[in-house]
Amino acid sequence: QLQLQESGPGLVKPSETLSLTCTVSGGSISSSSYYWGWIRQPPGKGLEWIGSIYYSGSTYYNPSLKSRVTISVDTSKNQFSLKLSSVTAADTAVYYCSGYYGPIDYWGQGTLVTVSS
Amino acid sequence: EIVMTQSPATLSVSPGERATLSCRASQSVSSNLAWYQQKPGQAPRLLIYGASTRATGIPARFSGSGSGTEFTLTISSLQSEDFAVYYCQQYNNWAGTFGQGTKVEIK
Numbered sequence: 001q002l003q004l005q006e007s008g009p010g011l012v013k014p015s016e017t018l019s020l021t022c023t024v025s026g027g028s029i030s031s032s033s034y035y036w037g038w039i040r041q042p043p044g045k046g047l048e049w050i051g052s053i054y055y056s057g058s059t060y061y062n063p064s065l066k067s068r069v070t071i072s073v074d075t076s077k078n079q080f081s082l083k084l085s086s087v088t089a090a091d092t093a094v095y096y097c098s099g100y101y102g103p104i105d106y107w108g109q110g111t112l113v114t115v116s117s
Numbered sequence: 118e119i120v121m122t123q124s125p126a127t128l129s130v131s132p133g134e135r136a137t138l139s140c141r142a143s144q145s146v147s148s149n150l151a152w153y154q155q156k157p158g159q160a161p162r163l164l165i166y167g168a169s170t171r172a173t174g175i176p177a178r179f180s181g182s183g184s185g186t187e188f189t190l191t192i193s194s195l196q197s198e199d200f201a202v203y204y205c206q207q208y209n210n211w212a213g214t215f216g217q218g219t220k221v222e223i224k
Contacts, residue, residue: 047161047204047215063118096160102208103151103166110160 002026002034002099004108011114012091018084018113022097029078030055035100036080038071040093041110048093053080087115119143119207123216129224136192138219140205145185149209152181152190155218156201164203165190195221 008020022036029036037052051061053071061069070083084091092115099106120143130136140150148168153161163172165181168188178193192199200223205216 046217047206049213049215100208102149103163103172103206104153104161104213105163105172107160107162 002106004097004099004106006095006097006108006111008111008113010112011116012087013117014088014115015086018082018087018091018115020082020095020097020111020113021079022081022108024078024080024099027099029073029080030075033101036071036073037098037100037104038082039096039098039104040091041096042090042093050082050084050095089115091115119146119209119214121205121207121214121216123203123205123219125219126217127220127222129222130195131224132197133194134224136195136199136221138190138192138203138205138221140183140188140190140216142186142188142207146207146209148184149207150181150183150188151206151208151213152179153204153206154199154201155204161204192221 003025005023012018035052035054038050041047049062051069051071053059068085073080094110094112096110097108098104122141124139150168152165154164155161164175164179169181180191182189202218202220204218206213
């Protein structure tokens with residue numbers, strides 16, 4: 001049973017880079033059984049797929065965010081990370097990390113990131 | 118990008134009644150369709166995958182149907198704990214997109 005936990009700053013200034021880490025327990029991040037993804041949810045709004053990474057290193061990013069997003073894996077720490085550059089208030093959201101192969105079986109609890117000066 | 122459209126945006130239902138939620142894809146996603154339930158302050162929970170297969174521990178009152186571009190989630194007899202927001206998601210490609218959600222509220 002996978003468990004995922006997001007960590008990172010809860011407040012980021014406009015134009016800076018948002019950085020979050022997801023720590024995976026109960027399974028290996030190098031496993032071919034899972035994709036690892038990030039999803040966000042602005043306050044009071046719906047879910048938006050940010051991007052995903054597979055153990056092979058292959059990534060997919062939401063086209064609307066692609067120019068600003070980087071997702072990477074640190075196998076030594078069993079973690080994967082999200083970097084979102086040049087943030088604005090529109091990037092304020094709860095950010096969820098996820099593990100899945102098809103439908104999303106495993107979700108982190110989510111972490112609120114506010115973009116404000 | 119595949120666009121998912123859910124209807125209605127809000128559904129007012131009395132406890133014990135049936136709720137029917139719809140989800141439409143802008144192109145065929147075969148049966149690669151999931152439904153999630155989200156309650157305030159919580160992460161979404163997987164209810165249905167493969168359009169019609171209940172996830173582990175999900176009560177039988179939840180059922181899903183459809184394929185291609187048209188899908189339905191039915192809650193046969195609403196319980197108090199079922200009032201929540203429901204999202205559909207296609208995972209036909211590995212960048213799964215979500216519908217905008219249907220809020221099921223108490224009538």
